[in-house]
Amino acid sequence: MMPSMFLVHQKFSCAAINDIAGEVSGAFTQAALQCEIKAGQKIAVAVGSRGIANISTIVRCAINELKRLGADPFIVPAMGSHGGATAAGQTKVLASLGITAEQTGVPVVSSMEVILLGQTPDGVPVYLDKSAAEAEGIFLINRIKPHTDFDAPVESGLIKMIAIGLAKHKGCVAIHTHGLAKYIPQAADIVINKTNIIGGLAIIENSREKTEQLEVIRGSQLIRREPELLAKAKKLMARLPFQQLDLLIVRTMGKTISGTGMDTNVIGRQRVEGLPEPGNIAIKRIVVLDLMDDSYGNALGIGLADFTTQKLVDKIDFKTMYANVISTGYLERGKIPIYLSTEQETIETALKTIGPVKPQDAHICVIRNTLEMEELVVSASLLPAIQKQDNLEVIQEIGPLSFSDKGVMQLFFGN
Secondary structure, eight states: OOEEEEEEEEEEOOOOOOOOHHHHHHHHHTTTTTTTTTTTTTTEEOOOOSSOOTTHHHHHHHHHHHHTTOEEEEEEEOOTTTTGGSSSHHHHHHHTOOOOHHSSSSSSSOOOEEEEEEEOOOEEEEEEEHHHHHHSEEEEEOOOBSSSSSSSSSOBBBHHHHHTTHHHHHHHHHHHHHHHHHHHHHHHHHHHSSSEEEEEEEEEEEETOOEEEEEEEEEEGGHHHHHHHHHHHHHOOOOSSSSSEEEEEEEOOOOOOOOOSOOHHHOOOOOOOTTTOSSSEEEEEEEEEOOOGGTTOTTTGGGSSEEEEEHHHHHHHHHHHHHHHHHHHHHHHHHGOOEESHHHHHHHHHHHHHHSSGGGGGGGGEOOOOOSSSSEEEGGGHHHHOOOOOOOTEEEEEHHHHHHTTOOOHHHHHH
């Protein structure tokens, strides 16, 4: 017998920028980059693979501002080993985000070729995209957010883009092999000192994945300013309102959701060898049902789940996924969990493994993915916990967790 399920609304920050072009223009004016840019200067604009709200508009506006200042910009993919660790693959990823030569008005120069800039005091090599290194300046565009592998003053953002994104596959492997938290700042510092990092456009999103803040930071101020923006991003991050669950059902995972397919800060699992798991979230079983099409078969992070479906496994491009997994060194994240033929069989099997808890009494939460958590579907057993939280509102009772004749979960969110 399946439990009755309820649609719940989780209240998040709703502040968002409506005029992206005006905000980008204002951010450039505030930074006074005209002092840093010379007429005709070739500037490599680094753009990553992450699914950032308004990213194509933000990139186009930033390029227009650089042109207004007299620069001659071009785009370089700054995504480490993503896109199957190939130049064509990385161009394809950018195109999927609406970032092409036709749409931006500037060339996209994609190559996996790097140069060796130097090494850290411990001997870790520091690489840089050859096209970016040969440019007269580098400008970065990226979202500041918590990382999925570690907790530090600098995590995922402009500094990481310098150290890993622009270092391509070779540099990505080097930094992951030796340790992200320690060597990202060290590698970035070497690049900043040896090249002309003009600055970067930092993006902060609210809990609803909308653009909340855009700030242009000069290159000389990146190391100081990014930790301050990271602190704000952590406060805004969407999280599960429950610390203990018997079963979390994730409808879709993917690279545009998180670098790990499912955000480790949400699910409380990192699966990084030698590091303890976060202690504040305890989920007995995690089921993930599908892989987003715009992940192009890269299911890195599937190893964070306990169960999945045949449908998801059939979508995996193992060559692409393994290129990403092996470069990080976190092999557990690429291991395939138990998978079954239908969503119904997968969920029912997972419920058989949660211990002496009847399905109708289980603490179950269903989410679209680890980014979109404004709406949750929860089991009746979680209602007492919901009533204790002011940011949660029960919208309606949906009825028992049910499935179609083909074993597809019949559960629909409000929007």
